[in-house]
Amino acid sequence: MGIRIVEVPGVEADDVIGTLAVNAVKEGAKVRVVSTDKDFFQLISPNIRLLRFVQHGSGMVSFGLEEFHQRFDGLDPSQFVDVLSLAGDRIDNIPGVRGIGEKTAIKLIKAYGSLENLLKERNSVKGKIASNGLQADEGEALLSKRLVTLRTDLPPYIIPLTFKDFLYRPPQDKGEHFLRAIKVMGSFVEGQFVADLERRSKHIWLQYN
Template identity: 45%
Template sequence: MLQPRQGRLLLVDGMAVAYRAYFKIGAKLVWNETRHASQEYPEAEEILTTLTFVSNLVTLLNLVPTHVGVVFDAGGKNFRHELFPQYKQHRAAMPDTLRNSMGLIKSSVRGLGLTIIERHGVEADDVIASLAMRGVKAGMEVRVASPDKDFFQILGPNLRLLRPRPKGIGIDSFGLEEFEAKFEGLRVDQFADMQALMGDQADNIPGVFGIGPKTASNLLKKYGTLDVIIAKRESVMPQRVRTALCNEYELLPAFKRLVVLRTELDDLHTGHLEAMEFGVPSDVEAATNFLDALAANVQNGDVEARSIKNRIEQIWNALDMRRRARISR
């Protein structure tokens, strides 16, 4: 059972971590660091991507959370495509190397004793947001590991993001204080309105022509909400912004529905959180043997596997100590 104020929930954006691993390996190939390995073994790039994914995941597990969920997109179209057929239309297909790695990646997640969550009809972001808010309501400290700015919408006193640094190695913790510093004068609950106004190029949401982050932020600071901006569009200044709003205001409610994360998916409840309890896997040997089997297929893979095993074993030791302390109380 969940114990209020005693749990820490880690929700991992699985595809974001996977893509980061893929691009890291791609960069190494460009610089010839792993080219020999990829030429010697046909599936080396997939294996290297998987090992890098596991390494990045273990870095997140250093938090030693009480509960962990790794969330992946289930694939296919979702309600946003029905609302706006151009949604994410410009995005390239998943690279073959990464697609071929996904089976190994998910097997490694399960091998570490972690829970994988996928839901059709919605995006992984919606699943993460729903589970995150369930965790907050249950009194847990919640950490969402993702670079996606959409999660700014759900920041709170007990909910922070773990965002990989754009360049270099490391993870930044991003919470309300960082949001306020980045968007001075803007509230978290206004962020989706801001996205609707200025659009989101990454998701092919156009927003209002000519309105960027600064103008959208200024409008929200003055009027408070998107609904009020729409209602008072004919008095908005300057004229350029007023004209743009008057021409395109009817699209804004749809843009808002596209950007807002769903936080109350009906089939995700507290029971799902309880099932995510993080502990030492039932078959530790199988988990470590899986890493060894991967490493055997790439040059110097044993070095990477040994590093991962040493780190995860330290985490398992910490989990075991926590379990023993709980039993002794």
């Protein structure tokens, strides 16, 4: 399809994406990260948005600063790692703090600004469950923050690419392999879905080539 693929041995894919996104913005690009991974919320900025698949449906929605502020009660995207450090994430094995969910985490970070400030002032936290959790799970909270924080500063010797290296170049076969692959995948599925998939794939290909 003419889309560049990047593989960096020994480095988390999320850190590669984060570094490429931030570097592209520095070069003047507007970036869209296609992912359902919440960890990318921390990258959101005026020039970085997420494209997230709609649940139980088709298509994607754009998720940027305005949507983030609405969901997280006005917090800055950089504070998302603090929220997740408290609330945890079972899917990604982020322990968080016992007794603190997302709503409570948002309130605490909004009040104290960061996880570190919250831990310093934990004796002043109202609510026995949250207070006890912060007393008992300080190590888990700090570990969680390290786990969820994306690197956006991988050096050039690890990722020797610039924004221009990712400019789209049509493949020499003019998409024949791509469309053939769609038909092969369709042979394993029955029904109208196959016809719709082929039609939409051809439409997208012709639209951008």
